[in-house]
Amino acid sequence: xxxxxxxxxxxxxxxxxxxxxxxxxxxxxxxxxxxxxxxxxxxxxxxxxxxxxxxxxxxxxxxxxxxxxxxxxxxxxxxxxxxxxxxxxxxxxxxx
Amino acid sequence: xxxxxxxxxxxxxxxxxxxxxxxxxxxxxxxxxxxxxxxxxxxxxxxxxxxxxxxxxxxxxxxxxxxxxxxxxxxxxxxxxxxxxxxxxxxxxxxxxxxxxxxxxxxxxxxxxxxxxxxxxxxxxxxxxxxxxxxxxxxxxxxxxxxxxxxx
Numbered sequence: 001x002x003x004x005x006x007x008x009x010x011x012x013x014x015x016x017x018x019x020x021x022x023x024x025x026x027x028x029x030x031x032x033x034x035x036x037x038x039x040x041x042x043x044x045x046x047x048x049x050x051x052x053x054x055x056x057x058x059x060x061x062x063x064x065x066x067x068x069x070x071x072x073x074x075x076x077x078x079x080x081x082x083x084x085x086x087x088x089x090x091x092x093x094x095x096x
Numbered sequence: 097x098x099x100x101x102x103x104x105x106x107x108x109x110x111x112x113x114x115x116x117x118x119x120x121x122x123x124x125x126x127x128x129x130x131x132x133x134x135x136x137x138x139x140x141x142x143x144x145x146x147x148x149x150x151x152x153x154x155x156x157x158x159x160x161x162x163x164x165x166x167x168x169x170x171x172x173x174x175x176x177x178x179x180x181x182x183x184x185x186x187x188x189x190x191x192x193x194x195x196x197x198x199x200x201x202x203x204x205x206x207x208x209x210x211x212x213x214x215x216x217x218x219x220x221x222x223x224x225x226x227x228x229x230x231x232x233x234x235x236x237x238x239x240x241x242x243x244x245x246x247x248x
C-alpha cells in the first residue's frame with residue numbers, strides 16, 4: 001500500500017514529513033473503511049494529525065470527544081510525532 | 097505480579113475465574129458480572145459486538161488492577177472482558193476481588209468495573225430489533241451526521 005499525503009486541499013506539505021501507521025477502531029474504522037494505513041504527513045503533533053485526517057476523511061467525531069495513543073500508550077494531544085510511530089485515536093469507549 | 101486483566105473471545109467461565117482469588121487469608125470475595133441485556137435507552141437489543149484495542153486495553157487494565165491494590169486492603173483482583181459477538185445473557189465482563197473483609201472487596205470490585213468502563217479502549221456496537229445498529233456513546237454524533245447526510 002503506497003503511503004498517501006494528507007496535506008489539506010492538495011497543497012504539498014512544507015515542513016518535514018513523517019510516515020505514521022494509524023490504526024482505526026469502532027466508528028472511526030467504519031467511517032474510514034479500513035483497519036489501518038500508513039500515511040505520510042507533515043503534521044508535527046497528534047492533534048495536527050487528527051485535524052489532517054478529519055479534513056480528508058470527514059470523521060464525525062470532534063477531537064474533544066477522543067483520546068489519543070502513540071506506540072501503545074495514551075499520550076497528550078501535543079505529543080510530537082516521529083517517523084514510524086503507531087497512532088490510534090480513541091473514540092468514546094463503551095466497555096463493561 | 098500475575099497477569100490480572102485478560103481479554104477473551106470465548107465465553108467467560110466465572111467459576112474458573114473465581115479460583116484465581118482463593119487465598120487462606122481471604123474472608124470472602126465480591127464479584128460483578130456484566131451481562132448483555134435485551135434493551136438499552138428504550139430500544140430493543142438483539143446482540144452486540146465488542147471491539148478492543150488489545151495492546152492498550154491490557155496495559156490499562158493491569159493499571160486499574162494495580163490501583164485497586166493501592167487503594168483498598170485486598171488480596172487478589174481479577175477482571176476479564178469479552179470481545180467479538182455476544183448474545184443476550186452472555187457475560188460481557190467479570191470482576192472478582194478477594195479480601196480479608198467485605199468492605200474492601202465490595203469497594204475494590206466497584207472501582208475496577210467503573211474504571212474499566214470509563215478508561216479501557218473497548219467499544220460496543222449494539223444491534224437493535226428495528227434492524228439498526230450503532231457504536232454506543234458515539235450514537236448521538238452519528239445520528240446527527242446521518243441527519244446531515246440525508247438533508248444534503
